[in-house]
Amino acid sequence: MLEILNHAASLYHSISHLNHIFTDAHDEMMTDSAFNRATETVEFLRLQLPQELARPRVAIVCGSGLGGLAQTVNEGMREEWAYKDVPNFPLSNGM
DSSP: OHHHHHHHHHHHHHHHHHHHHHHHHHHHHHSSOHHHHHHHHHHHHHHHSOGGGSSOSOOOOOOTTOHHHHTTSOTTSOOOOOGGGSTTOOOOOOO
16 A cells, blocks of 8 residues: 555656646746747848738848848848847857
C-alpha cells in the first residue's frame, strides 16, 4: 500500500511539474516572444508599404556592406527603412 501511495505522489508531482512547465511556456509565448516580436515587425513594415507591395513574396534585409544589392531591384519595387526605425530590429553596436 505504501508503495502505491509513493507512486501516486510521484505521479502527482510529475503532472504538477509538467503543468507548471506548460503554463510558463504558454505565458512566455503570449508575452514578448520571438513570434510576437516578428509579427509586430511584419505588421509595421506592411503598413509602411504602398498597396502594390503590401503582400511581398520576397524580402531582402541588407545590413552593412550589402546596400548595393538593393540597387539591383527594379525602381518602384523596393522600399527602404533605417534599422533604427523598424521595431525589434537590432541596432549596430559599432563593431
